[in-house]
Amino acid sequence: MLEYLVLYNSQSGNTKNLAASVFSALPGNSKDLIDITTEKSIPEARLYFIGFCVHRGTCALEASNFIQSLTGKDIALFGTCGMGNSPEYYKMIEQNVSIWINDTCRYLGAYLCQGKMPLQVRNKYETMRTDENSEQIDMFIRNFDMAMTHPDTEDYQKAQEFAIACISSADSSI
Structure with missing residues (x-):
């Protein structure tokens, strides 16, 4: 053992x-x-x-x-x-x-x-972004960018x- x-x-x-x-x-x-x-x-x-x-x-x-x-x-x-x-x-x-x-x-x-996450995740966030959810999606993108290191x-x-x-x-x- x-x-x-x-x-x-x-x-x-x-x-x-x-x-x-x-x-x-x-x-x-x-x-x-x-x-x-x-x-x-x-x-x-x-x-x-x-x-x-x-x-x-x-x-x-x-x-x-x-x-x-x-x-x-x-x-x-x-x-x-x-x-x-x-x-x-x-x-x-x-x-x-x-x-x-x-x-x-x-x-x-x-x-x-x-x-870190795959770049496809960031791309997905960017395509999901609308006027209604921009604050939340922008937060996701900032998190993605911080996670890269x-x-x-x-x-x-x-x-x-x-x-x-x-x-x-x-x-x-x-």
Whole structure:
């Protein structure tokens, strides 16, 4: 059994990069980094870091199915999302995803950050813009533009700090 397993689901590469950052912060050699959508044989671990990209306020089916399958494990969540960049939005996402964690598991928390979106999203916003919705669409476009640099160095650093804090929390209860 591994000490740590970092699993992720990434469509744009944002969560994959964040997963690599989490993985690099984990001590020792008893660890692995796996794309949950391509690997069918997932090893057992003591502590699972499960990463996901956000769509419609939650994680992809592959991630939720895996989260549901775990029992008696320590679990930490992390993810990236294009929309938002607010603690309230991140808290809502965390609640929507953590609901899949079995009661026999110990939930250690979540780290979420903004991630860049494909240019098609900005183009879609621009074509949706009307006089009636211009304020909201302009806000979406500003958010899109701010997200283009994320995850950034600070996001990766915070993800690593989160991972170390999760390890400390898990270790303190052994």
